[in-house]
Amino acid sequence: MYYIQNNVTPLHVASKWGNSAVVERLLAAGAQIECFTRDGLTPLHCAARSGHSQVIQLLLNSGANYSAKTRSGLTALHMAAQGDHPECAKLLILHGANVDDVTFDNLTALHVAAHCGSVKVAKILLDAHSDLDARARNGFTPLHIACKKNRIKVVELFLKHGCQVDIATESGLTPIHVAAFMGNTNIVVMLLKHNADPNAQTMHNETSLHLASRAGRIETVKLLLRNGAIVDAKSRGNQTCLHVASLLGNCELISILLQGGANVQTVTKDGHSALHVATKAGHDEAVKLLLESGAQCDVMTKSGFTPLHLAAKYSRLKPAELLIEAGAPLDIPGRNGLTPLHLASHYGSVNVVRALLDKGASTRQQTKNGYTPLHVAAQRCQVDVARQILKAKADPNAESRNGFTPLHLAAQDGSVEMVKLLLDYKAKVNARAKNGLTPMHLAAQEDSVKAAEVLFAAGAELDPTTKAGYTPLHTACHFGQINMLKFLISKGCNVNARTELGSSTLHLAAQQGHPQVIYTLLESGADPNLKNNSGWTAGHVAQHQHYLNIFEVLRRVTTSIESWEEIESYDEQVEGPMDAMIDQKQRQRMDKYESHRVSGIPRLELEKPDVMGEHPVTDTEDDQGEDSIDEGIAYPTGSSQYLQTKNSNEAFINGDGFRASGQLLKRVGQGSKEFGGSGSQNIGSIGDCGGLEWNFVPDNAPICRKPITSGFLVSFLVDARGGSMRASRHPGLRIMVPPSAASAPTRVTCRMLRPERTAAPPQLNDGEGLACRIIELGPHPCQFNSPVLLEIPHFAAIRGRQREIVILRSDDSETWKEHSLEATDQANLPEQGVNLEVDITLPKEN
Known part of the structure; x- marks a missing residue:
């Protein structure tokens, strides 16, 4: 057998070109009749596709298999239908070819004839009783395909033979849906004459009018409206055709729908009117047309947005001007008190x-947390916006609910230009919040040396104290900000200043585990012998927190302590048997008053700095009321909350909302039906596992010891006691190592990597992209005795369409569950060695 490229034989070539004499000679010479090309074509396929009935007869007489299929499942009859060769089709059917044989996509020869417009073959197939309503894999019948390809003659033939005119696919598409979407008006007319339902709905409740509108088929829309299509029919989200046309900005289509009786005030399930949709999409002419047709410009969505809010958020200048001219309210407060000016300031x-501002929008309007538009601009570092607001006589010293000014926010962000701008407009450089924080404190917290230099040059105090007694130097030491530490020391700050609990800067650095800060403080004259109000030196604190390297450094320079052994026994005595003996009320009383002692050493009270704890302002989540929020940040134990800093740089701008960076994360849906409980609860606060109240009574078994709870920047050390370690830089990220999981002291690292810096980035499909960074855990390889739990904050839309933050947890990186929003110790006990069930699961995302 002689083959050429792609396994094509001489018999294939002769069959394709209809050379019956050569075919006859090849067959007589013993040519293999069932030879296949690389695509699975036989000589019979080639002859049928080209319409050579004489060659087909020769091949069939020689035993050719009329049921042979190509790689995609096509038979010779499919090929004859493709080329509209009726004689070939008759011959194949006469020799026994199955008229309803299907390809791998369940396509019959009639489907192929409908696709190619092969009317003659289609008639032969129907005369041979081919299934007129056969379904392909996608549910399409031959009529669906003919409507899509605008095969008018084929559609006439199918209708004449009595096909089902309203037959639907699994997604609910009928032939009239397909024809309307493709704009095949003549076919729509034919279907309507055969009583096709113009208001039939898909699984998304869309009618043929919706689909015609979505595709911008003007003539088809007119035809459907004349033949009984409901102009205000609503899809699953209560979206009408007018919403669709407004999204497209198709003014001609909008006019036709309005003339057909469309209600311009109809809103979707989320409360969006056509005016909202057109404004958000930035279609100026559509906005103008809708306003002229009577659209109301003060209607609010369920998220608390008027069309002007959306114009401000999405920087739609012309629609905004049109809305203002039409009388849209400028200072109408939306969700959480946000005005259009707040949103425009946030999004720059x-x-x-x-x-x-030119039309008189108020610069003093406040959100529920007391933020003015200037606060928002300062927080988002929108310098040009802030300049415009200040020129409009905004108060640069306006205070939020907790007493923070725009300068506080600018200092926290570290924006030198914004700080200078506010100072130029007479912002108070030493303004104090209700907890005593000054802009210098926040600059120290974020290691913003350049901003601190500007503040200092403007007369900022270097040693102001908060209610907890923190100076900016204390704050820098607590957060490990080495550059601010050096700056403050260079300006003469007291390295031995004390907090209200008597802690020095060394105590705070030892508590938080910052070795570089310790070295710098010691070199600058910090006294390691100072004791806090509980009688602990910095060395005691480091030993208690299990920072062994820091402890060794401090032990060598501390001269006031003769023996370090009693502090070691203290841990065992306090956190061992006594935890099992005292009840919950006793524990709370003892934690509050530090009333019990072991070996004469008081219980250690860890420092908690004053932080910017504002009520979160968001345009996506349900309002949480006026509940108080715990204030604390990034310390190992105790009641605490995380403050999102500029380093996290996660402004949570998703969907239709934002949560400004620097705001506390608070539980979503407090009053929703999906969640029980009462009061304000915070997702994943450290306080939930810091002073653990273990609600069980031990039987005659060894007393279980509480795991260590702490925070970490990049790495932490874990031993047989296990631990609950929370990332200081990335709120919500937590690693929980059960007791006895680590056979030996192990240093665990956790880094956030960019995709381009990974050796093996995750595989992505076409059109996909990473929306976050990659978490790298080490060491590798590392074997634990039991699963280690990882919790990661994640954006999701689990309960409805509002986006929210949920905490996903996994102990095998394959199966992820949603962490209980109650975030109590009871919910964490299973991962800490106590056998209780947690029945909250997270639906898998597509």
């Missing part, structure tokens, strides 16, 4: 800000 819409 300078032109919209200018337009709002």
